[in-house]
Amino acid sequence: MATVKYHYALDENDRLVSIKQAYLERNEGHTYHCLGCGAGMIARLGEVRTWHFAHRGDEDHCSTETYLHQFAKRRIKEQFEKESSFMVGYYRDVKCSDMGACPFAKEEECHTYKLETFDLKTFYDTCQEEQHIGDYIADLLLTSSSKPDREPVLIEIQVSHKSTPQKRDSGLRIIEIRLRTEEDIDSLLSDPIVENPEAKYCQVRDVETIGFAKFHGFKKKSSVPEQLELRSIQRFYMFRSGKAFVTNMDEFRSCRKVWTKDNDKAIFEASIDSFYLGSPSPYEFGYAAARKNGIDVKTCQFCKYHRSGFDRPLGMSPIFCCLYKKYGTPEEPEPQYAKNCEYYREDKVLLEEISNPMPPIVVASSSNSEKP
Numbered sequence: 077m078a079t080v081k082y083h084y085a086l087d088e089n090d091r092l093v094s095i096k097q098a099y100l101e102r103n104e105g106h107t108y109h110c111l112g113c114g115a116g117m118i119a120r121l122g123e124v125r126t127w128h129f130a131h132r133g134d135e136d137h138c139s140t141e142t143y144l145h146q147f148a149k150r151r152i153k154e155q156f157e158k159e160s161s162f163m164v165g166y167y168r169d170v171k172c173s174d175m176g177a178c179p180f181a182k183e184e185e186c187h188t189y190k191l192e193t194f195d196l197k198t199f200y201d202t203c204q205e206e207q208h209i210g211d212y213i214a215d216l217l218l219t220s221s222s223k224p225d226r227e228p229v230l231i232e233i234q235v236s237h238k239s240t241p242q243k244r245d246s247g248l249r250i251i252e253i254r255l256r257t258e259e260d261i262d263s264l265l266s267d268p269i270v271e272n273p274e275a276k277y278c279q280v281r282d283v284e285t286i287g288f289a290k291f292h293g294f295k296k297k298s299s300v301p302e303q304l305e306l307r308s309i310q311r312f313y314m315f316r317s318g319k320a321f322v323t324n325m326d327e328f329r330s331c332r333k334v335w336t337k338d339n340d341k342a343i344f345e346a347s348i349d350s351f352y353l354g355s356p357s358p359y360e361f362g363y364a365a366a367r368k369n370g371i372d373v374k375t376c377q378f379c380k381y382h383r384s385g386f387d388r389p390l391g392m393s394p395i396f397c398c399l400y401k402k403y404g405t406p407e408e409p410e411p412q413y414a415k416n417c418e419y420y421r422e423d424k425v426l427l428e429e430i431s432n433p434m435p436p437i438v439v440a441s442s443s444n445s446e447k448p
Contacts, residue, residue: 082128084093087108092150092154099121112140113142116133120187144235144258148255156218160197163194165269166271167273168192168297170188172305173301182307185306199226201221203216204219212230216232217229228248232252232253248293250292253289254289305331306331311327311334312342312359314342320363320376320411322348322362344371345439346366346437347438348436369439376410376413382423383398384396408424
């Protein structure tokens with residue numbers, strides 16, 4: 077313990093004093109004692125070594141953990157009572173406000189975690205040390221003198237020992253703070269006390285990182301949905317020639333920009349929520365949607381004599397015509413070849429498979445109005 081430098085002590089009035097304050101008040105006759113063990117301390121204010129408080133006697137009996145624990149409680153309590161605000165923040169699960177109306181809404185994707193900050197001084201005006209609450213003792217207990225029935229907040233200090241699982245799972249609202257040095261708590265109190273960002277990914281089960289806090293028992297689901305923009309959707313374009321194009325993964329459209337046409341040359345546009353490399357493919361779903369909207373569609377992909385690239389060796393064209401040897405049709409035709417092919421026959425089995433069921437599809441219009 078001899079290497080530990082204590083930069084804070086309590087004076088004869090039980091006031092928390094920093095070593096810098098002790099220097100400024102060095103002629104006022106103050107006496108000091110240790111936060112951890114209560115023993116007398118001397119302010120070392122020499123010109124060679126870093127200023128610090130030292131025990132008058134043997135300090136081996138003094139626990140650094142106890143000292144830091146007491147110091148943190150004092151610093152937080154002083155901050156709460158001295159400042160006009162006491163800000164904390166944790167991540168809340170926010171759902172999209174259009175979940176009920178958007179055709180592309182998905183429970184697992186249409187939400188986000190947002191850091192929301194709160195001023196605890198708005199709700200609480202009392203901070204007390206070592207207070208009983210139910211079966212537990214709070215390091216610090218925040219309560220409201222004007223509304224004594226308001227659910228309190230416990231602030232727990234973790235130097236080496238975490239709160240017990242029973243305490244964390246008790247339903248009490250607990251802010252658990254981890255620290256290792258005096259500087260940790262000074263740094264933590266210089267900004268709002270916030271939750272570790274990794275908590276939103278459920279990767280931090282307890283307080284794992286110094287500089288952040290863990291919030292137990294707080295309401296983590298927001299009751300106020302927001303208009304979010306989280307999903308990326310494929311866009312299908314069909315042209316008068318019969319050619320079609322589907323955006324790749326780098327060109328997907330925002331879920332809020334799927335309603336309006338963006339290609340003047342296309343005779344049909346639709347946003348399709350399906351796997352990019354799925355079967356049926358977005359092309360087949362797009363052609364089927366065009367048919368449902370009154371467009372005459374003839375494509376080799378709907379011909380009973382075609383085979384897709386998934387049925388052929390890797391590296392072959394996505395479309396293969398089974399009649400190319402018998403009738404001289406192209407072996408690897410472009411999809412629009414079907415428009416003028418006398419051997420074109422619709423694959424009714426495939427069309428039935430595509431139609432039952434179709435994925436969510438939004439046909440884009442020329443209107444500039446955005447929905448929902």
